[in-house]
Amino acid sequence: MDAIIAGFTVLVLILLFLGSGVWVFIGLLLVSTSGLFLVLDFPAHRIGAILGKILFRSASSWELAAIPLFIWMGEMILRTDISAKLFRGLAPLVRHIPGGLIHTNVVGSTLFAAVSGSSAATTATVGKITSVELKRRGYDEKLSIGSLAGAGSLGLLIPPSIVMIIYGVLAEVSISQLFAAGVLPGLLVAFLYSAYIAIRCKINPALAPENTDDTITLFQSFKDLSPVLGLIIVVLGAIYSGLATPSEAAAVGVLGTLVLVIGTGQMSWKMMTESLMGAVRSSAMVCSILIAAAFLSTAMGYMHVPQDVATAIAALDIGPYGLIMILAVFYIVLGLFLDGISIVVMSLPITLAPILAMGFDPIWFGVFLVLMVELGQMTPPVGFNLFVLQGLTGIPVNRVAIAALPFFILMGAAVAIITIWPEIALWLPRILFN
Amino acid sequence: QAAEITWDMANEYNDTSIHAEGDKVFAKTLGELTNGAIEITHHFGGSIGFKSKDQLDAVADGALPIADTFVGPLGGINSMFLLPSLPFLTKTPADSRKLYLAAKDAYDEVFAENNQKLLWSSPWPPSGIWAKKPVDSLEALANLKIRTYDANGTITFQEAGASPIQLSWADVVPQLSTGGIDAVLTSAEGGTNAKFWEQLSHFTEVNYAMPLNMIHINLDVWNDLSDEHKEAVLTAAKAAEDHVWAAVEKRVEENYAEMKANGLTVVNGVDTGYLDALNKAGQKAQAEWLEKTGAKGQAILDAYSN
Amino acid sequence: MIAMINRVVSAINRVAGATAALLLFYVLVHIIYEIILRTVFATSTFVLDEFVGYAVAAMTFLSLGYALETGALIRVDLAITRIKGRARRWVELFCISSSFAMAGFCAWWVGRDALRNWTRGSVSESIAEVPLWIPVGAVWLGLIFLMLQLFAYFLRVAAGGNPIDNEGTE
Ligand code: NA
Ligand code: NA
Numbered sequence: 001m002d003a004i005i006a007g008f009t010v011l012v013l014i015l016l017f018l019g020s021g022v023w024v025f026i027g028l029l030l031v032s033t034s035g036l037f038l039v040l041d042f043p044a045h046r047i048g049a050i051l052g053k054i055l056f057r058s059a060s061s062w063e064l065a066a067i068p069l070f071i072w073m074g075e076m077i078l079r080t081d082i083s084a085k086l087f088r089g090l091a092p093l094v095r096h097i098p099g100g101l102i103h104t105n106v107v108g109s110t111l112f113a114a115v116s117g118s119s120a121a122t123t124a125t126v127g128k129i130t131s132v133e134l135k136r137r138g139y140d141e142k143l144s145i146g147s148l149a150g151a152g153s154l155g156l157l158i159p160p161s162i163v164m165i166i167y168g169v170l171a172e173v174s175i176s177q178l179f180a181a182g183v184l185p186g187l188l189v190a191f192l193y194s195a196y197i198a199i200r201c202k203i204n205p206a207l208a209p210e211n212t213d214d215t216i217t218l219f220q221s222f223k224d225l226s227p228v229l230g231l232i233i234v235v236l237g238a239i240y241s242g243l244a245t246p247s248e249a250a251a252v253g254v255l256g257t258l259v260l261v262i263g264t265g266q267m268s269w270k271m272m273t274e275s276l277m278g279a280v281r282s283s284a285m286v287c288s289i290l291i292a293a294a295f296l297s298t299a300m301g302y303m304h305v306p307q308d309v310a311t312a313i314a315a316l317d318i319g320p321y322g323l324i325m326i327l328a329v330f331y332i333v334l335g336l337f338l339d340g341i342s343i344v345v346m347s348l349p350i351t352l353a354p355i356l357a358m359g360f361d362p363i364w365f366g367v368f369l370v371l372m373v374e375l376g377q378m379t380p381p382v383g384f385n386l387f388v389l390q391g392l393t394g395i396p397v398n399r400v401a402i403a404a405l406p407f408f409i410l411m412g413a414a415v416a417i418i419t420i421w422p423e424i425a426l427w428l429p430r431i432l433f434n
Numbered sequence: 435q436a437a438e439i440t441w442d443m444a445n446e447y448n449d450t451s452i453h454a455e456g457d458k459v460f461a462k463t464l465g466e467l468t469n470g471a472i473e474i475t476h477h478f479g480g481s482i483g484f485k486s487k488d489q490l491d492a493v494a495d496g497a498l499p500i501a502d503t504f505v506g507p508l509g510g511i512n513s514m515f516l517l518p519s520l521p522f523l524t525k526t527p528a529d530s531r532k533l534y535l536a537a538k539d540a541y542d543e544v545f546a547e548n549n550q551k552l553l554w555s556s557p558w559p560p561s562g563i564w565a566k567k568p569v570d571s572l573e574a575l576a577n578l579k580i581r582t583y584d585a586n587g588t589i590t591f592q593e594a595g596a597s598p599i600q601l602s603w604a605d606v607v608p609q610l611s612t613g614g615i616d617a618v619l620t621s622a623e624g625g626t627n628a629k630f631w632e633q634l635s636h637f638t639e640v641n642y643a644m645p646l647n648m649i650h651i652n653l654d655v656w657n658d659l660s661d662e663h664k665e666a667v668l669t670a671a672k673a674a675e676d677h678v679w680a681a682v683e684k685r686v687e688e689n690y691a692e693m694k695a696n697g698l699t700v701v702n703g704v705d706t707g708y709l710d711a712l713n714k715a716g717q718k719a720q721a722e723w724l725e726k727t728g729a730k731g732q733a734i735l736d737a738y739s740n
Numbered sequence: 741m742i743a744m745i746n747r748v749v750s751a752i753n754r755v756a757g758a759t760a761a762l763l764l765f766y767v768l769v770h771i772i773y774e775i776i777l778r779t780v781f782a783t784s785t786f787v788l789d790e791f792v793g794y795a796v797a798a799m800t801f802l803s804l805g806y807a808l809e810t811g812a813l814i815r816v817d818l819a820i821t822r823i824k825g826r827a828r829r830w831v832e833l834f835c836i837s838s839s840f841a842m843a844g845f846c847a848w849w850v851g852r853d854a855l856r857n858w859t860r861g862s863v864s865e866s867i868a869e870v871p872l873w874i875p876v877g878a879v880w881l882g883l884i885f886l887m888l889q890l891f892a893y894f895l896r897v898a899a900g901g902n903p904i905d906n907e908g909t910e
Pocket of ligand 2: 336378381
């Protein structure tokens with residue numbers, strides 16, 4: 001089968017180019033270019049013409065804009081006392097749960113997911129704030145990084161969500177209902193993560209140090225949390241009052257942070273330039289990889305890999321659960337190489353019809369698909385949350401991937417749970433829209 | 435029999451769109467006529483990575499052998515592509531096809547300049563106004579925050595006293611559900627696909643425009659074909675063209691039925707005085723287009739109105 | 741000589757990075773301005789997603805050289821950090837030259853698109869009618885800066901200088 005040869009060639013190329021230590025975004029361009037040349041025998045001028053167009057097209061997309069803005073917001077929060085206060089304020093709330101402040105990764109990502117529509121932005125922003133503080137306080141790095149990789153991807157499941165908007169447009173289902181359907185599964189995943197962290201830390205208390213901020217009162221805790229809560233309320237308020245679109249929400253967040261920073265007297269030329277330049281560096285990394293990944297998706301599209309495999313799956317005569325199982329494997333494999341949006345647009349024209357024919361609800365399948373996309377963010381060799389976390393912490397991507405593995409498995413369990421009990425996804429939209 | 439020739443065909447729109455329907459008819463007919471020697475792989479929903487505005491160059495360079503392209507965004511490359519989306523110029527599929535035929539030579543010339551060949555055209559259903567009320571008078575239109583899809587729409591609705599807003603398509607539903615905008619200028623089809631009845635209650639048929647997609651093939655690819663294959667491609671293109679132009683009328687009826695079933699009111703037969711006023715507002719865009727295209731543009735409009 | 745080339749390239753990177761920072765600030769201002777226009781004045785700039793898209797494209801590519809120099813561009817350093825001495829230098833030179841070739845290939849084809857848009861006078865479809873060679877040209881310029889940075893870095897490593905490692909936690 002051609003698709004298998006093509007997929008295998010791409011895998012070898014990825015191991016060769018990324019493994020030899022070429023910068024990830026250039027490595028992905030090298031993989032795609034040589035893939036088009038080796039697998040399809042395209043002449044150089046055709047590859048170049050494709051490359052030139054796709055680079056500019058994916059770089060100049062409006063959807064990309066939220067990422068640098070959210071990263072800038074994170075840089076400002078990190079460079080002021082807002083992040084330290086966040087931890088001081090959360091400490092009394094999570095004091096009695098084993099794992100203590102590691103839960104800030106899960107809680108923080110869940111809250112931030114309600115503000116941002118992308119998982120790269122969620123991981124980058126929350127990770128920027130928590131990874132340094134948790135390390136300084138002596139929390140287990142593996143558990144901390146793993147939970148960030150897992151919880152960061154909630155950005156797509158908890159509304160607003162870029163991938164859900166794209167799915168809604170392609171599958172012609174209501175985006176509002178999709179958003180509602182993501183809420184409970186998102187909370188389920190967050191709960192599974194927190195429960196896992198608590199159990200791990202209960203068994204091995206050395207993973208989380210004793211909490212020493214015991215003296216703080218609940219009122220002080222609330223005061224410390226108020227800047228971050230205020231920011232979230234402002235951004236959510238802007239979205240749900242119709243002031244700003246979900247894509248514009250990042251700018252509202254930055255503006256709110258600027259007001260906060262100026263209001264608390266922490267604005268300085270140094271803080272402004274450092275946060276901007278830091279945001280420019282991190283966004284160059286994240287956006288360039290997303291752009292290169294778009295070109296890899298185009299190359300895979302020319303190789304017909306997703307189409308061929310999806311067509312083969314659609315032709316299989318298996319029951320509904322069999323189909324879901326096979327699709328889950330298919331999406332996990334796609335998720336190894338491709339970014340979320342590409343996975344959805346390339347496979348959906350083929351997978352949606354058999355899914356609907358089997359009697360699955362298209363809203364439910366949207367949630368399933370988003371979970372699959374989120375799983376892909378956590379798997380090497382091309383996993384955005386892993387890249388973002390390597391960029392933030394300097395920990396090599398393979399170690400980040402190992403740390404993320406338990407959270408990958410937990411999210412897989414969440415997929416199984418919502419497959420057995422689809423009501424978890426479908427209950428809220430039904431209550432709200434009928 | 436394995437295919438001798440395989441083409442990747444790009445299309446920015448969904449596989450349920452009318453344009454995708456035409457592409458599929460083309461591929462199927464071509465496969466039958468050539469005994470499977472020419473095989474087409476569709477990439478719907480922009481899944482190969484190109485947007486319509488990239489596809490003229492992509493086909494010119496051979497990055498894509500063939501593409502189905504919404505030509506409105508190409509208006510900045512050649513003004514001829516603005517013609518099908520001029521406001522209130524064509525109101526029915528018959529008008530729209532007549533205008534297309536009047537301009538066919540000019541289109542052929544533009545594509546030839548760009549190393550490609552025009553195969554067929556595929557119409558969009560006429561666009562109207564989706565809103566929470568009937569928008570059947572200038573009073574109802576006054577200060578209405580309406581999302582428009584191109585520069586001509588912006589100019590026209592500004593002239594008519596509305597407040598056009600530009601938004602990316604992905605932001606339209608969130609903005610409707612929160613009241614950030616009041617109305618959307620799009621076809622019955624566009625609003626049906628996005629389930630606008632969840633946020634809106636009325637569709638006012640004003641037949642603002644019927645823009646076109648065009649399907650174009652790289653000239654080197656075309657020249658390399660055998661005569662029989664060329665013949666087959668032209669026959670299949672004709673079949674696809676006939677299919678989509680017949681389908682567009684049916685599509686509008688189907689859309690209306692689905693809209694009504696979902697409790698939406700379709701407002702048609704609106705006051706001609708209102709339509710005339712809108713028409714007048716659209717004249718500015720037409721005048722600008724004539725300025726850009728000169729005698730050639732005038733000749734097309736003359737041929738169309740005769 | 742090599743040190744001087746590296747200083748010049750470093751200065752270029754800083755200017756390009758600062759330009760990217762200004763573009764990021766511009767994106768913020770344009771979005772906020774659009775929100776105010778829409779909600780208070782019921783109008784629009786009519787070019788928000790177009791202009792912001794151009795700005796993000798220019799920002800990303802203009803800052804690539806700067807990001808690479810400061811170690812912000814990540815790489816899978818599983819293998820390379822374990823190799824030491826001469827072998828490390830050879831691997832690094834391979835990475836740099838293949839990256840230089842790839843960046844050059846991109847620059848050639850993006851540049852060709854910019855040139856085509858320039859010669860035929862293509863403009864965008866919005867009411868602003870932006871000449872398309874400007875945003876495409878900005879991406880091209882960013883690729884050229886990246887090539888300069890890779891060239892300077894090649895000279896430095898070839899002359900026995902230290903490789904750039906991932907920046908990691910600040
Ligand atoms: Na979200
Ligand atoms: Na992955």
